[in-house]
Amino acid sequence: MKLFTRSDMILIALLIAIMLLISYNAPYRSTEAEVYVQGKAYMKIDLSKDATYNIANHMIVEVLDGKIRAQESDCPEKLCVKQGWISSPEVPIVCLPNKILIKIIGKLSDEAMDAMTR
Amino acid sequence: MNNGRVARFAVLISLGSAIYFLETLIPFPLPVPGGRWGFSNMVVLISLPGASIVDVLAISAGKNVLGSLISGKIATPGFLMGLFGVSGSAIVMWHMYKARIFGLAGTSIAGASTNNLIQLAFAALYVIREPRLFELYPYFFLTGSLSALVNAYIAFEVLKRIGGSLWQRR
Numbered sequence A: 001m002k003l004f005t006r007s008d009m010i011l012i013a014l015l016i017a018i019m020l021l022i023s024y025n026a027p028y029r030s031t032e033a034e035v036y037v038q039g040k041a042y043m044k045i046d047l048s049k050d051a052t053y054n055i056a057n058h059m060i061v062e063v064l065d066g067k068i069r070a071q072e073s074d075c076p077e078k079l080c081v082k083q084g085w086i087s088s089p090e091v092p093i094v095c096l097p098n099k100i101l102i103k104i105i106g107k108l109s110d111e112a113m114d115a116m117t118r
Numbered sequence B: 001m002n003n004g005r006v007a008r009f010a011v012l013i014s015l016g017s018a019i020y021f022l023e024t025l026i027p028f029p030l031p032v033p034g035g036r037w038g039f040s041n042m043v044v045l046i047s048l049p050g051a052s053i054v055d056v057l058a059i060s061a062g063k064n065v066l067g068s069l070i071s072g073k074i075a076t077p078g079f080l081m082g083l084f085g086v087s088g089s090a091i092v093m094w095h096m097y098k099a100r101i102f103g104l105a106g107t108s109i110a111g112a113s114t115n116n117l118i119q120l121a122f123a124a125l126y127v128i129r130e131p132r133l134f135e136l137y138p139y140f141f142l143t144g145s146l147s148a149l150v151n152a153y154i155a156f157e158v159l160k161r162i163g164g165s166l167w168q169r170r
Helices: A006-025 A079-083 A110-117 B003-025 B041-047 B053-070 B077-099 B104-127 B131-161
Strands: A032-037 A040-046 A051-055 A059-064 A067-073 A093-095 A100-105
Touching: A006 B104, A006 B131, A040 A051, A040 A059, A067 A079, A067 A093, A067 A100, A079 A093, B003 B041, B003 B053, B041 B053, B041 B077, B041 B104, B041 B131, B053 B077, B077 B104, B104 B131
Parallel strands: none
Antiparallel strands: A032 A040, A032 A100, A051 A059, A059 A067, A093 A100
């Protein structure tokens, strides 16, 4: 058997095209972020609209192109601001001093991740 | 089945299950639980020239069962998914070998993609029931193809040194 033939090249090009198609058709369908203040649901943010929101007079969040970030915050270390833009559910923005949590919902749910780990 | 064939089966299956177990030591770059590289597929590639479809299925299923047994994953949903995955990919790779127009690289990548597709389909439709899991497929394709190319190259070098086929020479 040869290592690499022309048919291989066509096949691999085809597969790559399919993969590009899948990843193009499957952008993060997470269009909403949830904001929790002091552990309680505070508001839901629509990520499809570019806007800025004031959260409990502690933080200003900015939404742009489906991403969200903490633009300003009155906490001392400003770790949430330094974290920058997030667009996926994996890592939420957390501001410990103000007890604010911003997480994006959608794509892989937590249950799905747990089930995969098992 | 003569002694030579038994010995070749034994070597391939034991090598395959050893790789299956040892590859868990190589960190998997994706944040996907249960993801693995799939380097053990190289023994199936080595076995391809001159093998019948039953031989190929027996080797791929054998290495998976034995490898899962060693790593303590037998009788979990993941084990069953893996078994269906390797069987499907073995069938695809054997037919590609029979078609005579594909090389080891294409065969290997197609096998890895089939395996990933079957396992993801199983997870998405039966185990987790979360169709969005399919969005992970391109990532699996990327890592799967990387190891598949390594497998193809190793199988190519091995086959070159043993004269093209494991089965015909004495």
